[in-house]
Amino acid sequence: MYQNIDLQIPNLPVLGPTSFGKIIQYIYKSIVDEATAAEFYGALLRQAPDALHMEFIQHARQDELDHLQAFIKLYRHYTGKMPQYAPNPVQYPSYKAGILQALKSELEAAEFYRDVQLSTTDQLIRDTFYFAMVDELEHATQFSTLYHTL
Numbered sequence: 001m002y003q004n005i006d007l008q009i010p011n012l013p014v015l016g017p018t019s020f021g022k023i024i025q026y027i028y029k030s031i032v033d034e035a036t037a038a039e040f041y042g043a044l045l046r047q048a049p050d051a052l053h054m055e056f057i058q059h060a061r062q063d064e065l066d067h068l069q070a071f072i073k074l075y076r077h078y079t080g081k082m083p084q085y086a087p088n089p090v091q092y093p094s095y096k097a098g099i100l101q102a103l104k105s106e107l108e109a110a111e112f113y114r115d116v117q118l119s120t121t122d123q124l125i126r127d128t129f130y131f132a133m134v135d136e137l138e139h140a141t142q143f144s145t146l147y148h149t150l
Helices: 020-047 051-079 095-117 123-149
Strands: none
Touching (some): 020 123
16 A cells, blocks of 8 residues: 655755855854844834834843853864854844844844754754754744834
8 A cells, every 4th residue: 555655754954064164164153143133223222213123122132142152162162162153234224124124134144054054963063053052043033023013
């Protein structure tokens, strides 16, 4: 009865293996992106119009700083070196535009982190990127909420 069914069990990693060198590049990119987001959210925080905005932005900023430390530890673990990095300045014409930009950035980060975790079988890398991905999705929800209050 089941003879004609071709059962395909997926191979791990799901998206196929990524070279170790590329994974290190992804970790470094994540360091720069998290530092950039923390600095960006600091600027938004100074413009926050009320307590809800301050609460959500401060929460996201603190999470980004936590992710930054996690990615720095991951980078040091695998390279033995402290990463040299600087955040990229973020320009936005208005507070509302900044909130929308933050929302889009969070969604892009979550997708990137998902793809990285699905391209390796290294559990430490997978867990670190999963930790950040889940928070980025939470931040996207929070920034969406803030955007719709403006």
